[in-house]
Each structure stands twice: as structure tokens, then as C-alpha cells.
Amino acid sequence: MKLTLRVWRQKNPDTPGAMATYELDGVSQDMSFLEMLDVLNEELIVKGEEPVAFDHDCREGICGACSLVINGDAHGPERTTTCQLHMRSFQDGDTIDIEPWRASAFPVIKDLVVDRSAFDRVIQAGGYITAPTGSAPEAHATPVPKADADYAFEHAECIGCGACVAACPNGAAMLFTSAKVNHLNVLPQGSPERETRVLDMVAQMDAEGFGGCTLTGECATACPKGIPLFSITAMNKEWLRATRKVKR
């Protein structure tokens, strides 16, 4: 395959960036999108140019590090992560636009790499349970109804990649935050902090400068893990409940 790539290049957070065009030949349909970028980078290095910086780690769709907006879609045209996207989703001769996640809460560090530590601070605000560590708990001590376990697992699938923020026209982190809140709030292990969790995580989400929800639904469409839009509805319900229960 022969491709024309238009890639966002930005030296550092303080320098304005721009799209740069590269021609790439000899791409195989079986390559993953990131392997295709590896080929581009090898060519750039041979030519003495600066390789394109992009985030990646596991390359098997579970860590949430990879983060590219491909032709305007977070993680590209398939419902999967960028690392699990393959070149067979494109045609010979295509022009492909590659951009970083765009949100003021996710500033660009370099080229296609953005700083997603805002997510870490949202987690620190309440995305945990308080439990003694050390010995493993007795598995049967805390029964969890099957329906609740399924519900928790559906939300636990979130890998925190930030595609929801990238896809949202308001740069909102509602789907991420709601996945974390719902995952823990439905389980007995998460119930002691049920109210403070949702209040604190939402407050931190606001403090990080993410936008608000307009129920556009782009987040759920982009999510590689299929977190449903109703996750947000459920968080709204939890938040309303918590404001009634907790005096602040």
C-alpha cells in the first residue's frame, strides 16, 4: 500500500504545531496502525529527521496508552484502540490525517503525545476503595449478585485512554468518570465511599477544566471498550442521590 500521511508535528508545549505531509510506500494490510507509524519513523530516522512522537505501551488493546485521532475519529474508523487498528481498514492511495487528542485538559507535550494526568487526579479523588491490603480476602465473604457483577465489569472495562474526551465536542470527561464511579458504586466493596466518591470525582473533573455533557453521544461512539452512554445517566443519578445524603 502507498499512503499519504498528514501528521500533527509540534516540537513542545510552547511552540505552535502544524500538519506535516509524508509519503509512505510498502505498507502491508496486515500491519497495525502503530507498526505503520514505526515504519514511517524508521524512514525519518534514516533521513536524519525527528521521528513522530506517539504514545503506546501494551499494543494489545488493554493499557489505554495509544491515543490518535485518525481522520477525525478517536482511535480511527473501527471500534477498537489505535494499536488494534489494522491497515486493512484503509485503501491503497488513501490520505490519512493523524492528530493528537484535543482538549484543554489534555495539553500536547510533543507531536501526538498529550498529558493525560488529569485522569489520574480524577482517580485519586475517589476512584479507589478502602480495604486492608496484605492477605487476600475470603472470596465468599462478600457475595455480589450476578447482575451487579456484570454491571461493574461492563464499566471496569474502561482503560482510561481518553478517547471519550477527544471525541466530545466539549472536551468532557463524563464517560470516563462515570465508568469509574459506576464500576465501584455498584459493588459492596465500594459502598462505604459511595457518596463521597461521586461528589469528589465530579468536583475534580470540573477542576481539571473538562467541559460539560451535552448528551451528544460522541464519547460512547468512540469508546473502544463500549462503555454505554447510559453510564453518564447513571452517574447523574448517583450524584443527585449523593447531594441529598451528604451535607457539604
Added chain:
Amino acid sequence: MALTFWQSTLGKKIVMGATGLIMIGYLCVHLLGNMKIFFGPGEFNAYGHWLRVMGAPVLHHEWGLWIARIVLLASVVLHGVSAYQLSRRDIKARPQKYVHTKPRASYATRTMRWGGVILGLFIVWHVLDLTTGTTHSGGFQEGHPYQNVVDTFSTWYGNVIYIVAMLAMGMHVRHGFWSAAQTLGAGNRTRDRALKAIANALAIVLTAGFISIPVGVMTGVVS
């Protein structure tokens, strides 16, 4: 707690959703009342008079009407202020556009902000036109709403403003009703089809119902 509410994007959105639903509820009642125009000036004007004695003898003359006006004014102000503040924040949260853009979301979803502005301007015009009579085209007659309505819809611009605003209202309600259900935590997978169907039905009935009045005047059914 009130402060927690107003300072949070979620709380502000809940205010927006709740006030929006109050206004949708009002529109339903308002439409039912307005339909009396098709039964002649006697019935319509008597309805206008009843609005003033509504709630009697418990309520003093016009108190019921003023309570409704205050609730509606508070709703529209709270709704507009939260919409403005949240929109400012949303735009700031996504300062840089993607180079590669594609049309996203439905037309109703994308036009909530400008549609809302149109509605806000319409509400001001509508009150000045038919409640206070300040900008009314014919000689405004207090206590003769039937004739006032006929006068308004006998001008081309009266019809244009009204019909454009009602189309904007229909779209706003279509996305707004469903959105409000999500914002207030009432939506879920099993209810979604029903909620969307109600949103569409509300939008169509309200839009067609209100537009039937200028059409009635234009075609001479109401004269």
C-alpha cells in the same frame, strides 16, 4: 448544598434540565388553552378572562396568573444563565478544532445553542406582542386576545417570526426532553425507546399545534 449544586457542571445541568421540563410542561398546557381559538372569539376571550380569576376564591384576582409568570420567568432565566455558563465552559474546554472534521450528531443536537437563543428572543417578542401589546401591529386591545392574535397573524413578519420560532422550539424539545431525562438520571437502556418516542411526539404535537394558529388565520379559519 445549593452552592455545591450551582458550582458543579452536573448541578448546573440539572437546573437546566429541570427548568426545561417545567417550560415543556407549560407549553403543553399553553397549547391546550390556545386551541380554544378554533371555537370562536367568545370561548377564547372567556378563557383569557378565566386565567385572571384562576384559583378563585382562594387566590386574589390575577394571583394565579402572576404565580405562573414568576415560575416561568425564574425558569427561563435560570435555564438561560446555566446554558450560557456551561456553553462558555464547553468552548474553553476544547479550544483547538481538529483539522479533519466531519459533521457530528443530529441537527437538533447541534442547534441547541443557537436554537435556544432564537427561543429566548422569541419569548421577549411574544410577550411584548401579545401580553403587553408594546410592539403589537394593530391597535392592541386589552381583554380581547382573539382580535389581537388575528392582527398579529395578519402581518407577514408576525407569521414568519412565529413559525420559525416554533420550528426551533420543536427541535429544542426533541433533543431537550430526552437530554433532560438523562441529566436527571431517569434514562436507561430499557426506557430509551419510550423516552425518544415521547420526545418526538412532544416535538411534533407542540410544533404542529402552535403553527396551526397562524395557518388558521392565514387560511381564514380564524378571522
